[in-house]
Every structure is written in C-alpha cells, then in structure tokens.
Amino acid sequence: MQLIMTCINLRKPPCSLKVGPDKMVNTLNNEPDFKQVLRDAGLRVTPQRASVITILSETDDHPNVEELYEKVRKLDDTISVATVYRTLSVLENVGLVRKLVLNDAPARYEMMPPTNHDHLVDLESGELVEIPGTDIADVMNRVASELGYEIVSHHTVIRARKR
Amino acid sequence: MQLIMTCINLRKPPCSLKVGPDKMVNTLNNEPDFKQVLRDAGLRVTPQRASVITILSETDDHPNVEELYEKVRKLDDTISVATVYRTLSVLENVGLVRKLVLNDAPARYEMMPPTNHDHLVDLESGELVEIPGTDIADVMNRVASELGYEIVSHHTVIRARKR
DNA sequence: CCTGTTAATGCGAATTATTCGCAAATGTCA
DNA sequence: TGACATTTGCGAATAATTCGCATTAACAGG
Ligand SMILES: [Mn+2]
Ligand SMILES: [Mn+2]
Ligand SMILES: [Zn+2]
Ligand SMILES: [Zn+2]
DSSP: OOOEEEEOOSSSSOOOTTOSHHHHHHHHHHHHHHHHHHHHTTOOOOHHHHHHHHHHHHOSSOOBHHHHHHHHHHHOTTOOHHHHHHHHHHHHHTTSEEEEOOTTSOOEEEEOOSSOEEEEEETTTOEEEEEESSOHHHHHHHHHHTSOEEEEEEEEEEEEEEO | OOOEEEEOOSSSSOOOTTOSHHHHHHHHHHHHHHHHHHHHTTOOOOHHHHHHHHHHHHOSSOOBHHHHHHHHHHHOTTOOHHHHHHHHHHHHHTTSEEEEOOTTSOOEEEEOOSSOEEEEEETTTOEEEEEESSOHHHHHHHHHHTSOEEEEEEEEEEEEEEO
16 A cells, blocks of 8 residues: 655644745754764764755655655665665664654655654555644544544554663 | 563553453453454454464463464464464454554564553663553653653554544 | 775675465355 | 355565675864
C-alpha cells in the first residue's frame, strides 16, 4: 500500500511544514544550524549530509529512502544509497530527523518537526495524515468528531532513557 | 538490540497479562472465543491457528516470529514459519492479535490486550515496558514523575478509516 | 596552505525479515 | 461421506537495510 502524505485540516491555517513565513525562515536557518549540531556531536559536515538535509527540509511529505535518494541525486549525482541510509541514521541520532516506522512499508523520514505532531494512516487510501498536538485522548476525540474517521487502532511507542 | 518485556509498576497490582484470577479466566475463555471470531470472518479454524493463539495467550511478553515459532513447534512440530507469519497476519486482521512494529527489529506480537496499553522502549537496556492507559500527556507525566524516565521521543500511529 | 589522521563514502555483496508460488492436505458444509 | 475452496508446507524469491573494504575527503594542527 502506498502512503501519501496530506495535511490535516482540523483548523486553518493548515499545519503544512512549508506554509507560513516563520517556517520559511526556519528552513533557511536550517543550514548553519545542522552544521553546528553535527560538529557538536563530533561528526563531520559532508556535502552528502548537507544534500540530504536540504532535500528533506524542502519537502513537505514523508519520503522513504528510495524517494529521497532520487531527489538527492539531483543535487549530488554521485551519492550512493548506502550513504543516504547512513546519513539518515546519523541525523536521527543527533535529533535532526525523525524516522517513521509504519507497518509493512519501508521507513519514512521527516525533519524533526518544530511543531509536535503524530500521524494517522488512512486504511483505505493509505494517506498519511499529520495530526497536530500531543494528547492522544484529545486527538481521538478530534479525529472522531471533526474529521470523519473511525479509529481502528492506535499504538504509541515512547523511546526513553532512565533519568 | 534485544527487547525484553517487563511490567511497569506504576501501581499495584501489576498489569501483567498473566497476573490476576480474572485474566486466567480470560485466557481460558480465549479458546471458544477465537473460533467464533474466525468463523464470523468466514475463515477456518485450523490446528495451526489454534496453536499460535494458545502460545501467544500463554505468554506475557511480546515474542517475535522466531520466538513464537520455537514455542509453537512444541505444540505442533510440523508447522512452518510461513504459516506462523500467515496466521499472525490473519489474527491481526480479525482483531485478535496486535503487531508491534518497532525500530530496526523484527515485529513483535501480543494478544489484543483486554486492557489498553502502550509501550515504552528503554533505550539503554532495550526493555519493552508496558504502559497502562491511553492518554499520552498523562503517560508522559507519569513516566517522568513516577518512573525515572526521560522521554527522548514518542510517536503515535493511529490506524483509522473514514466513517 | 600542506599534511596526517580518521571519519565518511561508494560500491557491491551479504543479510534477513517477510512474502510468494504451487502442489498437497484439510476444514467445512451439504 | 464427498466436493471444493481454503490453508498449509516447502523452498525459492523479494526487498529493505546493513556490511566490508578500498578509496576519498574533512578538518585540526603545524
Ligand atoms: Mn516509494
Ligand atoms: Mn529473538
Ligand atoms: Zn509528519
Ligand atoms: Zn503489550
């Protein structure tokens, strides 16, 4: 099943990562920012890593590695798939990128979102819908009442470390 | 990283699926129950499906297919891995089983829990901890205050269909 | 600038969880 | 007890991701 990302329309303006002037600024600020994050982690700033971040920052959907690789190749036609995998893993580790592991599909990726959101998979269309907010009960209520969705199941995985 | 399932101790009695006399009853009631669920879905009741349900009902952790297969083989030494996969898929479709897709590890399975719970992955030990309740904000607060966990990230996937 | 050290890359092969194809077996129902 | 569609077992196939290693390049220090 193919996943298509759309923006939920619980309220206007939409939550699209590309919409809004502040986000444009954020995207531009991204470049010096990620360099510092990498260096602070003792990692090198390579053109491959820059390319992956550029492409992932420019897109408002949730590409998988194959899709990302095709787009990144337009910036750097010598980059390899293995490097895209390694780069995404690195960027995930330093907290710049979020990896979405969904059922029976290759992992998808997004820049670590400035505004928290979770995801809803439309079982019929395969759409991947972004849901603003953090409160599951609230989300369930909104989805049920404001959108016409019937929730089949939900599953939250929290990654944590002992404090 | 190996995942070990433990039971959270936010309050007593613990939420272990095997603890408590009512759960024992639930497990025993499971057998006639699942047959009806399968038949209602137009599916056949096979010894392979019964074996998988028996083993998965008896365990209080979250086995992956490999682990499940080894245990099921003690009930039915001719069952094949492919059948375990197919059976789990069928049982998930009819709502008897929940599949847990975690990062970089084979999927894990549990009987659809009578009491709702989500999961927490301890990033250091790899432990898979069960978290009662449905409210994410509440869970985050509890985890932070009552257990000594620092939340690194959380991700909720809701599966839904248009109503 | 150079230069040395070391991390990162590219390539292709390897890994491995999961699925598939098909012949044989079996559950269900009349 | 058949008929017959479904399910199984087996092995091969698939495909996402990782690995090994030779080569390249980032970058700290001189
Ligand atoms: Mn794709
Ligand atoms: Mn295992
Ligand atoms: Zn998103
Ligand atoms: Zn559980």
